[in-house]
Amino acid sequence: MIRLHHCPQTRSMRSLWLLHELGVEFDVVTYPFDKTLRQEPYRSLNPTGRVPTLEIDDVVLTESGAIAEYLCERFAQAGLGRDPSHAERAMWLNWVHFAETISQHCAALTQQHVALYDDNMRSPIIMQLEAKRLAKTLATVEQGLQGDYLLSDFSAADIGVGQAVYMARHFVTLDALPRVSAWFARLEAREAYQRALPDGPALYARDFYPAWEVKG
Numbered sequence: 001m002i003r004l005h006h007c008p009q010t011r012s013m014r015s016l017w018l019l020h021e022l023g024v025e026f027d028v029v030t031y032p033f034d035k036t037l038r039q040e041p042y043r044s045l046n047p048t049g050r051v052p053t054l055e056i057d058d059v060v061l062t063e064s065g066a067i068a069e070y071l072c073e074r075f076a077q078a079g080l081g082r083d084p085s086h087a088e089r090a091m092w093l094n095w096v097h098f099a100e101t102i103s104q105h106c107a108a109l110t111q112q113h114v115a116l117y118d119d120n121m122r123s124p125i126i127m128q129l130e131a132k133r134l135a136k137t138l139a140t141v142e143q144g145l146q147g148d149y150l151l152s153d154f155s156a157a158d159i160g161v162g163q164a165v166y167m168a169r170h171f172v173t174l175d176a177l178p179r180v181s182a183w184f185a186r187l188e189a190r191e192a193y194q195r196a197l198p199d200g201p202a203l204y205a206r207d208f209y210p211a212w213e214v215k216g
Helices: 012-022 064-074 089-115 124-144 156-168 178-188 191-196
Strands: 002-006 027-030 053-056 059-061
Touching: 002 012, 012 064, 012 156, 012 191, 053 064, 059 064, 064 089, 064 156, 089 124, 089 156, 124 156, 124 178, 156 178, 178 191
Parallel strands: 002 027
Antiparallel strands: 002 053, 053 059
8 A cells, every 4th residue: 555645836746756657556645735734633644744744555754755765666667766786876865865955945935935924924035045045956956967867867866856946946947057947848748747746726826936135
């Protein structure tokens, strides 16, 4: 039994996308982006009140990087991972977990632009700083891309980083990043990516949220 607990347009999208790429049977329980995640019965499954949570047989995993590693090892025949003897193993691991480096800045900006409900709660300084930090992470991806994908061919590394870039585009444009733009267009064309997109209410009501101007 495989069951993914998911909230659209959050980190759990990368787990959903990966499951679709693997072509395995699984169930999805979808939650709104609200206090439901901090209530029972979900709280007993994941006390942090966050997504993703993956139930697979008798195992419960709550970190997207760990989920990617575990699923790629469990379904190694799909070729989306890199086993310990593979020459690309180290870089595969690095990219899989670099997705979280991108996502932490996306999360900070999502809080500022979306989660806080009054303008007086928002900080233009934090918006500016986090947008600049996010842009630096995308520049790292630009530098790392030497071919069509992050490694020699498509893998779970592209899924993790690709989903993070999907979120990042709400706060930073890809205009100055031609390699990232072309790579992301290839990812968007994948059927499994399309199936992981929200088909109902989404977290981001707008396509782009510019940082506020710092006054004074």
